[in-house]
Amino acid sequence: MSAMIEAEGLTKTFPGGVTAVDGVTFTVEEGEIFGFLGPNGAGKSTTIAMLTTLMKPTGGNARVAGMSIIRQAYQVRLAIGYVSQDLAVDDNLTGYENLRLQAGFYHIPRAEVERRITEVLEMVELSDRANDLVETYSGGMRKRLDIACGLIHRPRLLFLDEPTLGLDIQTRREIWQYIQHLRDDIKMTIFLTTHYMDEADALCDRIAIIDYGRIKVMDTPSRLKSTLGDELVEFRFATGTEEEIAAAVETIRRQGFVTDVREAGERGYVAVVTNGETAIPRIFDAIAGMPAHIGAITHKRPSLDDVFLHYTGHEMRENGGSRDEAMRSRMIMRRARG
Amino acid sequence: MNMGRLLSDVYWVFWREMKRFFLQRSRLVMAVVQPVVWLVLMGNSMSGLTRNPIAARMLGTGNYLDFMVPGVMIMTALFGGVFGGTSVLWDRRLGFLNKMLTAPIYRAAIPLGKLLSLMVQSWFQVIIIVVIAVILGVHFVTGLPGVLFMLLLASLFGVIMGGISLSLASMLKSIEALHAIMNFLTLPLMFTSNAMFPTRAMPVWLRRIADVNPLSYAVAPMRTVAMKGWIWQDLWVGLVALTFLAAVSTAVAIRQFHRSIA
Numbered sequence: 001m002s003a004m005i006e007a008e009g010l011t012k013t014f015p016g017g018v019t020a021v022d023g024v025t026f027t028v029e030e031g032e033i034f035g036f037l038g039p040n041g042a043g044k045s046t047t048i049a050m051l052t053t054l055m056k057p058t059g060g061n062a063r064v065a066g067m068s069i070i071r072q073a074y075q076v077r078l079a080i081g082y083v084s085q086d087l088a089v090d091d092n093l094t095g096y097e098n099l100r101l102q103a104g105f106y107h108i109p110r111a112e113v114e115r116r117i118t119e120v121l122e123m124v125e126l127s128d129r130a131n132d133l134v135e136t137y138s139g140g141m142r143k144r145l146d147i148a149c150g151l152i153h154r155p156r157l158l159f160l161d162e163p164t165l166g167l168d169i170q171t172r173r174e175i176w177q178y179i180q181h182l183r184d185d186i187k188m189t190i191f192l193t194t195h196y197m198d199e200a201d202a203l204c205d206r207i208a209i210i211d212y213g214r215i216k217v218m219d220t221p222s223r224l225k226s227t228l229g230d231e232l233v234e235f236r237f238a239t240g241t242e243e244e245i246a247a248a249v250e251t252i253r254r255q256g257f258v259t260d261v262r263e264a265g266e267r268g269y270v271a272v273v274t275n276g277e278t279a280i281p282r283i284f285d286a287i288a289g290m291p292a293h294i295g296a297i298t299h300k301r302p303s304l305d306d307v308f309l310h311y312t313g314h315e316m317r318e319n320g321g322s323r324d325e326a327m328r329s330r331m332i333m334r335r336a337r338g
Numbered sequence: 339m340n341m342g343r344l345l346s347d348v349y350w351v352f353w354r355e356m357k358r359f360f361l362q363r364s365r366l367v368m369a370v371v372q373p374v375v376w377l378v379l380m381g382n383s384m385s386g387l388t389r390n391p392i393a394a395r396m397l398g399t400g401n402y403l404d405f406m407v408p409g410v411m412i413m414t415a416l417f418g419g420v421f422g423g424t425s426v427l428w429d430r431r432l433g434f435l436n437k438m439l440t441a442p443i444y445r446a447a448i449p450l451g452k453l454l455s456l457m458v459q460s461w462f463q464v465i466i467i468v469v470i471a472v473i474l475g476v477h478f479v480t481g482l483p484g485v486l487f488m489l490l491l492a493s494l495f496g497v498i499m500g501g502i503s504l505s506l507a508s509m510l511k512s513i514e515a516l517h518a519i520m521n522f523l524t525l526p527l528m529f530t531s532n533a534m535f536p537t538r539a540m541p542v543w544l545r546r547i548a549d550v551n552p553l554s555y556a557v558a559p560m561r562t563v564a565m566k567g568w569i570w571q572d573l574w575v576g577l578v579a580l581t582f583l584a585a586v587s588t589a590v591a592i593r594q595f596h597r598s599i600a
Contacts, residue, residue: 052440056600074442082440086433092358104350105441107343133361149437 004030004065004157004189005051011059012046020046022213023060028191030156033183035204036193037308043213044193045085048161051191052082065156078106081155085162087142089134095121095145096130099152106153120148124178140171147178158182160192164199172199179203197304207304209311216311221304228272228302228310233279236268238295248292255286262310270306339444347443351451352458355425359459369414373467376410377403377474380534396536399565407471408488408560409533412553414467415460415492416528419499420520422456423507426595427516439599449595453500453588460496464489484563487573494580495556501587508591508598533557555579 005028012021021043028034036044049055051064053073062069065079089098099117108116121127124144134142143163150158163179164172180203182188194200200207201221208218217224237245249269253261257279260272273279280297287294359365381403397405426448429435438448468478468485478484507516528534530544531553537545548554559576562569 049436054436054439077440077442080440082437084433084436086436088433088437090354090358090434092361093354097357101350101354102441104346104353105438105443107346107442 002030002066003027003063005034005062005191007047007051007060007062009060010047010050010057010062012043012050012055013058020213021050021057024210024213024215025060026208026215026218028189030189031183031187032205033179033190033192033203035200035207036191036210037195037197037200037204037207037304038193038210039195042195042210044195044210045161046213047210048082048159048191048193052080052159053077078153079156081150081153081158083147083150083158083160083163085165087139087146089142089145089149091135092133094131094133095126095137095148098134098145098149099130102149102152108153116152116154120151123151123181124148140167140174143167143171143175144178147175151182155188157189157191160190162193162195164194164196176203197308201304209308211312217307224307225302225304228306231273231275231279231299232302232306233271233273233283233297233299234264234268235271235283235294235297236265238267238293240290240292244290244292248287248290251286251290252283255282257282264309270309272302344444344447347447348451348454350443351438351447352454355452355455356458358425359455369463370466370470372417373410373414373463373470376413377406377467377470381406381474393539396538398536398561401476403471403474403476404565405536405561406534407467407476408557408564411464411467411488411492411560412495412533412556413528414463415496415556416499416524416553418460418463419456419496420503420524421517422452422496422500423503423505423516423520424513425452426504426507427511427513430511431513435599445596445599446592449501449504449591450588452504453497453591456496456500457493460493461489464492478564479567480563484568487563488560491556491560491576491580494584495553497584498552498580498587501584501591504591505587505594508594511598527551527553531557532561552579552583 005026007024007026010021010024011019013019024043024047026034036047038044046055050057051062051069053069053076056070064076067075067079069076089095090101093101096117099120100113103113103116117130118127121130124147126141126144126148129137129141134145137145147160147163150160160179164175167175176199179190179192183190192203204221206218206220207224209216209224219227237248240248245267249261252258252269252271257274258271259274262270264270271279271283277299280299283297284294399405426435429438435448439445468488472478480487503516503520506519510516510519530547531551532548533553537548537554540548555576559573562572566572
């Protein structure tokens, strides 16, 4: 296996002084689905913009398909496919015309063009609507066409920025299937960003959790989950002053079967435990004589949400971006609904 | 630079713009309706002027429509050109610009393809105006070669305005701001030129402005060709000036576009 992306201290500071991506280093191997997981504004799209040569880094460098994104931008562009989160297909053209245009941009030989277009249309199941204007497409169809556009030149590496943003559940699963097909049957390397935990969990061979422009942790989804221990117990105190609760938490923390206790909201805590079955009664036993009382308690297996909380110290937030960004996302949503 | 690849890239950007142009029925209908309105309404209401022998001498014709047709052609090219930058801004807003920028195409092909499409679109519009004018009884003294010459001048003017519009679009990055500025430019540019009124009928201060207005540079030679004939000493100044300005405007548009995507 060879590396398809090698990023070294990749950094982007905007003229206003905001550092969107802050010294990011990672490697994506050939043939894997690698996911950047993080909330809106974490630096995912900026990273993709640098790797796809849309933006020059202000620090660090990266090699994509073996070529420098700074000095060999043209060669990088030839090797990669890019599907943005914008549903960037032209509404005023037909599906076929969108693909014809894309084939023209990638200088695909005339003799090849028709075959390639047929091939990608079949893959995304749009053959029967190819000659309709994109205006008449649903959001899911637009997304599928957009992905087809990104595949027309058979790239070795495909970038998918939030591939299922704003789509309904059924369409999301279809898109997931295409992505898996690309990796399994065509051996394409895929770099995707998402802020959906389930998407990262279902698709990615490895994920990097990114927050405030930095990679917090990077591993396979299952290993990330197992670092949190086998199981979790979530509980919330019903009574007790701050000191009393702190004392109770401290007691729970000292139990042999508890590896960690973290805060999770108002009066709420999550304990990482080695044996969830017996953990609940044992927690009650441990703090039986104490003034703070637990009002609610549940036992669950860790999800990527818990991993995210563990490494970033906060839940995935919906943060308010600029007005421009808000307008953009509204437009994406509108187009996604078709 | 690989010339063949550049031309291919320009062609595909151009191809997309033309597809969009012919799809937008309302734009095509307006391309016909607008000159009809100008020529029929304005032409009729002003035709009383030509009954006045002094006015007729200033216009250089007994038929106001003869005088007005080149002005309407230029106005059409003007309106087409000033909003040329809008398409780049829509591409930016809808993410299509990024799609083009991640493709292995020459950056310059994007503004060049868009300007080329403005040029060809203005040909269609000018031809429509010629047809309407002929129906209304306008006589072009130099015939078809003269019409082709007018086509060339009008489209060069369209490219000048399109280049300015693209440059501003690259700098402003806002459709609303671009429209505000271009609207602000359009009407004064038109009314301080010889497009509608003979400069000889203007007060001195206005005539001074009209004489340097690039719109006048386009209209004057078109009018000469339409009404008098191939009088080259009256034609070459306009032709050279427009070609030069179109080249400069294109170069600036490419440069500003490059800057805006850096």
